[in-house]
Amino acid sequence: MKLDPKRFAPYLVLSIMLPWLGATRADPPGGWQFLPFDQALRKAQQEQRRVFLYFGRHGCPSCEKTNRESFSDPRVVEHFNAHYVLAYVDSESGERLRLPSGERITEMELGVRLKVFGTPFFYFMEPDGGAILRAPGYQSADEFLRYDRFVNEGHYKQRSFAEFKAADS
Amino acid sequence: MTRSLIGVTLLVPAMVIAEPWAFDEPLPVAGDGETPHFHHLDGAGRRHVAVSGNDVGVVWEDDSSGAPQVYIATKPRDQDHFGAPRQISTGAEAYEPAIVGLGDGRFATAWEQDQSVVARIVGAVDAGALQVLAGPGARQITLAGDGDGRLVAVWAHNGGHGQLIEAAGLSIEGAGVRAALQAVAVAPLTEHAYQGYPAAAFNHRGDLLIAWEDRRAGHTRLFHTRRAAGQAFAAERQLNEHNAPPPGEEGAGLGSGVMRVMLAVDGADRARAVWLDKRNAASGYAVWGAASEDAGGTFGTNEIVQDDNGSAVAQWHAALTAGGRMFVAAWDDAREGWEDNSETGDVLLSWNDGGGWSADWLVPVASGAGYQGSPALTLDKRGDLHLVWIERDDLTSPTRLRYAHGRAVTSAVP
Structure with missing residues (x-):
């Protein structure tokens, strides 16, 4: 696929600015267009789109590396904004969410429920919140693009990610 | 020889089971009705159970009314059931309560309600008027009392220029409670202020100890301070040892993650802090702590609280209490459910009588199939342990609130 430089100019500017965006640089x-998890889930259900959930942490070095190196990649920006409803959770935060069950919990507690043992931690979900794929730790732009192909093209319905990755290499 | 071996075999279990408490059968506190709902024990400082005179009180938040509200249930200490839950919040939504005993059968309670923090005195059958302590932007309130008339509320307040920890002494007049003086900032900041989740305790000199989370540096650190009666707060000190890449390396200036600090002071005026700490990134948060031998003025080197058996799994919901010459930490983790998704959490304890933290103890009445977690606890004057926790079939199912009375095993309690 050929990339249109004009289309990606704003993202390129943002990617250049990322390292200077201030004290909360691992946010x-x-x-x-990240949303709180509960808002993202509602939007995903309304639009029948999958969810990409980013568990970060304020001050997390690997989150910062992911932001700087992977989420600044124009291909990742384009594909993920186009294919998913994006959600961000701060795994130490006391901000509250409402789960589909009606339960109100904090963002930190969501990490307990989803067994998020470290950050960054990435989740691909069905529009109803069902898990598709979990990806812990730093991921390169190419790895994100491979996850995107696996999820967005529906390969996960036929094979495991390991099988897909072996065939995709 | 054979008799010696048998003797050793018989002796070993006796030593292994020298836990300081023997738990009664757990009691239901709330959530056993037909309507499923969700309970939470998630207040700052995790003060959800307290003893006052002969009564035990438990506070929590649940959505049984259709909206999150705060409830209390009480019982005489040797009664085998709690009274019906009583809603003590009055607003549209209420969260994250705290409770301390006043020593006369009444309890001081506090919580967040409709963007404010409020307090209320509650007895076994009645309750005083609700008092708003701080207005819009206040949350994460905790309480500390010394059982001798001193009572303080500490909370996080976002006044539009960052979030700061504030404290106010409380005075009780009849059935009412009010802030004795205007709330003061514990550690004022002018830039990048983001302080949260305070914990508080009094030492036996009457000094107030406070610890909290602070994000000003671009990652979360823990700080603590102390205020002697009638004095200003001492200069803040960092509590956790910072673990991050050194200057010049990738990630320098960022941090490894700490949250939800707890404080307690024992009868010998020693203070302990515990918190969740992710300095060992591969296994998630672990329970770490620090000791103060000068009544909370300074804390020493950080030490891990849990034992190595929990090193492969994350720990959550740490809580701390103290009494006599004993500190007790509680938390939940899923070490018993390694690669078993149906076993999602159990309550564990570790205690410290001045030496190191004990081997972890899987609480017999708060472990097993399903989830038992989010514990809170308090020691009473007899050395008995009062433990509450959340029970659910799995991590998405409705919840039940449980309590167990751990009776001190005399020979094991210092």
Whole structure:
């Protein structure tokens, strides 16, 4: 696929600015339309789109590396904004969410429920919140693009990610 | 020889089971009705159970009314059931309560309600008027009392220029409670202020100890301070040892993750802090702590609280209490359910009588199939342990609130 430089100019500017975006630099990357998890899930159900959930943490070095190196990649920006409803959770935060069950919990507690043992931690979900794929730790732009192909093209319905990755290499 | 071996075999279990408490059968507190709902024990400082005179009180938040509200249930300490839950919050939504005993059968309670923090005195059958302590933007309130008339509320307040920890002494007049003086900032900041989730305790000199989370540096650190009666707060000190890449390396200036600090002071005026700490990134948060031998003025080197058997799994919901010459930490983890998704959490304890933290103890009445977690606990003057926790079939199912009375095993309690 050929990339149109004009289309990606704003993202390129943002990617250049990312390292200078201030003290909360390990928070969600600029240029992405992240929503709180519960809002994202509602939107995903309304639009029947899958969810990409980013568990970060304020001050997390690997989140910062992911933001700087991977989420600044124009291909990742384009594909993920186009294919998913984007959600961000701060795994130490006391901000509250409402789960589909009606339960109100904090963002930190969501990490307990989803067994998020470290950050960054990435989740691909069905529109109803069902798990598709979990990806812990730093991921390169190419790895994100491979996850995107696996999920967005529906390969996960036929094979495991390991099988897909072996065939995709 | 054979007799010696038998003797050793018989002796070993006796030593292994020298836990300081023997738990009664757990009691239901709330959630056993037909309507499923969700209970939470998630207040700052995790003060959800307290003893006052002969009564035990438990506070929590649940959505049984259709909206999150705060409830209390009480019982005489040797009664085998709690009274019906009583809603003590009055707003549209209420969260994250705290409770301390006043020593006369009444309890001081506090919680967040409709963007404010409020307090209320509650007895076994009645309750005083609700008092708003701080207005819009206040949350994460905790309480500390010394059982001798001193009572303080500490909370996080976002006044539009960052979030700061504030404290106010409380005075009780009849059935009412009010802030004795205007709330003061514990550690004022002018830039990048983001302080949260305070914990508080009094030492036996009457000094107030407070610890909290602070994000000003671009990652979360823990700080603590102390205020002697009638004095200003001492300069803040960092509590956790910072674990991050050194200057010049990737990630320098960022941090490894800490949250939800707890404080307690024992009868010998020693203070302990525990918190969740992710310095060992591969296994998630673990329970770490620090000791103060000068009544909370300074804390020493950080030490891990849990034992190595929990090193492969994450720990959550740490809580701390103290009494006599004993500190007790509680938390939940899923070490018993390694690669078993149906076993999602159990309550564990570790205690410290001045030496190191004990081997972890899987609480017999708060472990097994399903989830038992989010514990809170308090020691009473007899050395008995009062433990509450959340029970559910799995991590998405409705919840039940449980309590167990751990009776001190005399020979094991210092």
